[in-house]
Amino acid sequence: MPELISSLRAIVGASHVLDPADPAVDLAPYTRDWRKRYQGRARAVVFPGTPIEVAEVVRLCHRLGVALVPQGGNTGLVGGGVPDESGQQVVIQVGRLNRVRRIDKANLTMEVEAGCVLAHAQQAATAAGLMLPLSLASEGSCTIGGNLASNAGGTQVLRYGNAREQCLGLEVVTPEGAIWNGLRGLRKDNTGYDLRDLYIGSEGTLGVITAAVMRLQPAPIGVVTALATCADLVDATDLLVQAQARCAMTLTGFEVMNRTSIDLVRRHFPQLAQGVPAANWTVLIELSGPTSEGMTRLQLEELMADCMDRGLIDDGLIAVSMQQSRTFWHLREAIALAQSQEGLNVKHDISLPVSAIGEFVAGADAAIARHVPGARMVCFGHLGDGNLHYNVQAPEGQDPAAFLKNHEAGLNALVYDAVVHRGGSISAEHGIGRLKRDELRLRHDPVALALMQRIKSALDPSNLMNPGKVL
C-alpha cells in the first residue's frame, strides 16, 4: 500500500494525495455519500490537477489492479460517487480540474473542466451575456463532471433538456488511461458511434470525464411565473397540455406540488408559503418569452384565464416582480428541505408518460394508504417532463427511522411495480449508483442489461472503474 501512495504522490504532488493512515486526515467528505446512506473506506483520495495527471493515475491503478471511484462534488443521491467498504478503492477527486477553459459566444458554447462547480459555470455564462440552463438544488457544490456522469436533470429540462442534451463534446480518460479528446463544439457530427452519450449517464463506470463542451443559450428576455391551483392531477395534466399547445417553446417550467408537500413547507418554512392558497395541487408555471416581459405576461394571463374558464384552474397568482417569482421557486425548492426537517422518508425519483401520471398517482396513493394507513404522500416535481418525486413520509407522530426500516422495501416494490407496469422509469434523474443497482437488475429489460454488461466488459475488461455501481 505505501508504494501506491508514493507513486500517486509522484504523479500529482505529495499534498494532493490523502492517505487514510494519516491520523490528521478526515476522509469522510470523500467516502460518505450526501444522503449519508453509505460510509465507505478509501485506500487513498487523489486530486489530479490536469487531465494528463488523471490519465497517469488511471494507468498506475490499472497496472496495479486497483479500482478507482471518480468523484466530483459528491452530491449524488444514489451512492455512485463513494468507495465501498473494502478500503481497497482509490477515490479520484476531480475538484482541482475546475477551470472554464473557453467561452465561444458566436458558437454558443463553453469548454469547462469536470471539477468546475455548476454555479461557477452558470456565472461564467451569465457574465458572457448567455445562459447555461442546467439548474439543480445542489448547483452550489455539484460539478459539471458529476452532472454529466449522472446525466443530471433539474428544473429546466422541459425547455433545454437534461445534462445530456446540453453537452456537445467530452474529454474522457478511459479505464486503461488513454485520453479521448472529443471536445467538439458541433451541433451536427455523424462520425461513428455516439461515445459522448454513452459516457454521459454511465456514472463513472466507463472512464473519468475530465472536461466538456456545453451548449449555451441566449439569455431569456421576458420571464414570468405564476402559481395555479387545481382540484386534481388530471386537471393539472390537462393544464400542461393547454400550456404546451398555446405557449409552445415559451413554456420553460411546469412544476407540481401536492397539498402535503406545501403543508410541510408551511410547517417548516412558513414565510415561503405565505399567501399561497391551500389546494389539492399547486402548479408553478414559468414562461420565457422571446420579446418583452409585458408580452409574456399577457400570454400567461390569457392562458390562465382560458384554463379557469375551462375549469382546470381554481385559483391563480401571477408574480408581479422578480422577487415574487423567486419566492414561487423557493416554495418549490423548499419541499425537499422541509421533508428532511420532517424526518427520514422513502424517496422515489420516477418518470412516466405524462398521459399516465394521473392514474399512476391515484392508484399508488390508494395502494400505499392500504399498505401503511396514515402514510403521507409527498408528491411533487417536474410534471412537464413526466418526472415526479413521489416520496412517502411516516404517518404523523410515528418514528421516521422505524418507518423507513419497516416499510422502505415494501413501498419501493409497490411503487416500482406500478411504474414499470405503466412504461415508466425507476430512476428519472438520480441514476442507479449503488442504491438502485439491484432494482435495475430485477426490473429492467434483460436484453438491455445484457447489452450494457457487454459494453462494460468491452471498455473496462478489468472492472476497475467504479466497480459495483450501475450494473
Next chain:
Amino acid sequence: MPELISSLRAIVGASHVLDPADPAVDLAPYTRDWRKRYQGRARAVVFPGTPIEVAEVVRLCHRLGVALVPQGGNTGLVGGGVPDESGQQVVIQVGRLNRVRRIDKANLTMEVEAGCVLAHAQQAATAAGLMLPLSLASEGSCTIGGNLASNAGGTQVLRYGNAREQCLGLEVVTPEGAIWNGLRGLRKDNTGYDLRDLYIGSEGTLGVITAAVMRLQPAPIGVVTALATCADLVDATDLLVQAQARCAMTLTGFEVMNRTSIDLVRRHFPQLAQGVPAANWTVLIELSGPTSEGMTRLQLEELMADCMDRGLIDDGLIAVSMQQSRTFWHLREAIALAQSQEGLNVKHDISLPVSAIGEFVAGADAAIARHVPGARMVCFGHLGDGNLHYNVQAPEGQDPAAFLKNHEAGLNALVYDAVVHRGGSISAEHGIGRLKRDELRLRHDPVALALMQRIKSALDPSNLMNPGKVL
C-alpha cells in the same frame, strides 16, 4: 444458397423474399445506392412483416454465418444501406414495418415502425394537431428507421435537434436476434447506459431498429420567413448571433446560400429565383413565434431593420404569404437538384463551430481556387447548426465526370484537412457508411476509433451486421 432462401421464405412468406436467381426480379432498387456510386449484389432481399420476423431472420442468418444489411428507404448518401459486391449479403428491408402504432397527445409522442416513410409520420402528427419536426429533402421516401440509424439532420435542427434529439425510445433486434424493447416515451430516464443513442447513428452495424418513440411538438403558431443578403459570410454569422440573441427559441431556421448556389438555381429553375436579389450571400431566416403571426412578423421586421442599421444586411425581403414563404424554402431546397442538373460534383457535408466558419470558407475557397482554377464553390446549408454543404463543381465548360475523377481525392484532402484543423466534422449529417470509412479511419481520434471497435466487437462479435460500414 437454396436452403437459405427457403428458410427465409418459411419465416416471412414466399412472396416476401427476392431471389437473385429469379430472372423476373430486379434487385437494383435494393442493391444500388441513391447516388449510384455503389452497385452491390445480394444473396437475397427479405421483407419481414413484424419485429418478430426480423428477429427470426437475424437468428437464421446468425446461425448460418450470413451477413445482413438493414435497409429503409435506401436514400442514404454514403452507401451505408446497400450490400457489397460479394453477392453473399442478405438485405433486410424493413419497408413492410410501416405502421404508426400510436400517438399519445398528452405525452407528445408517437410510436412508429422503422419502415414508415418520414412524410407519413409527419402527416400522422399533423392530423393529431401536432408536429414531427424532422424534415429532409428525401422525406417522401426515407424511413424513420433509416433516419435514426443515420441520425438524420435536415432543416429544423436549429430548434428541434437531429433525429437523435427527437427520439425517446427504440425497439431493436440485436445482431444475435434478441429483441430489445426500449420503447419508452420518457423525457427523463437514467437507468443505465444510453443504448438508445448508441444505436442512433450506428448505421445498422449494431442491430436492426424496428420501431421508435418519437417526440412530437405543439404545432407552431406564427411562422414567418425572410430572405436577407449579406456582403460576406462573416456578416451572415454576425446576423445569426444577433438573431439568436434577439429571438432566442423563436429562431427556427437559418440557412445560407452563396452566389454560385443561387446562380445554379437561376440557370436550371429560373422561376424559383425570380425576384431574389443577386448577392454574395443570401440568408433564409425563419421565426416561429409563440403567439400570432403578426407578432412574429413584427419581431422579424425589427431584427432585419436593426441588422440593416448595423450594416450586416444589404437587402431584405419578408414573405407576405405562406406561398411566398414556401418559395423561399424551395429556392434553398432546389440547390441540390440544380447541382445534379449541372453535372457531377465533389460533395462535402461538414460542420464547424459557427465562430470558425467565416475563416474556414475564405481559406478553403482560396485553396481550391489555387488547386483547380475556375472550380465553382457551391456553398450552402444550415449555418445555424454550423453545417455547410461545401460542394465543388467543375469549372464552366469542363467535363464534370473528368473533373470528379481527377480532383475528388485532392479536394477531399484539402477540405477535410482544413475542417479537422478547425475542430470540425467530416460528416455532419450524412454519416460514414462506406463512402467515408477510410477518411474516418485516417482522420478521427484514434482513442475514439479504438473504443468504437471494441463496442462493435462486443455487440456483434461475428461481424455479421452491416459489415464494412462505418468502421
